[in-house]
C-alpha cells in the first residue's frame with residue numbers, strides 16, 4: 001500500500017478547469033481548496049496581470065516557488081496551481097514529495113474558448129492567442145507529461161473530480 005500523501009495538486013494549462021474541478025474535489029475529499037493564483041494576488045495586493053505588468057514574470061514565478069514550499073508543509077489541501085507553476089522542475093519535485101499530482105488537459109481550441117470567457121491571462125494577451133497556446137503547450141509538453149493526465153473534454157467538473165477520487169483510491173491499494 002502506498003503511503004497516503006494527504007494533498008492533491010491539480011495542474012495543467014490555463015483554462016483546463018483546475019479551480020472548478022478543485023472545488024468539487026475538495027468537497028469530495030473533505031479537504032480545503034487553495035488556488036495559488038488567488039493567494040498570490042491576495043498577498044501581492046494586486047491581480048496577476050498587474051504583477052506581470054508592474055513587477056515582471058520573474059517576480060510572479062518567485063511567488064509560486066514560495067508557495068510550492070509553503071503549501072506542501074500542510075496537509076489535506078487540494079491545490080489548484082497556476083498553469084506554469086509546475087513547469088518549474090524544482091516546484092514539481094517539491095510538490096511531488098507531498099502531494100498526488102494530476103494534470104488536466106484540453107485541446108487548444110477548448111482552452112481558447114474557456115480563457116476568452118474569463119480573460120485576464122497576461123501570457124495570452126497577444127493578437128494570435130491560439131498560436132500562442134499551441135506554442136506554450138509544445139514548450140510545456142515534457143513538463144506536464146511528468147504527471148497523471150486527466151482529459152477534461154466534454155466532461156462535467158463533478159465527473160472529473162470523481163475520476164480523480166477513484167484514481168487516488170486505486171493508488172492507495
Ligand code: S3P
Nearest residue numbers: 013014015037082083084121122
Ligand atoms: C500562467 C497561468 C495562469 C497564471 C499566470 C501564468 C501560466 O494561471 O498563473 O497567468 O504560466 O500558464 P491559470 O492556469 O489558472 O490560468
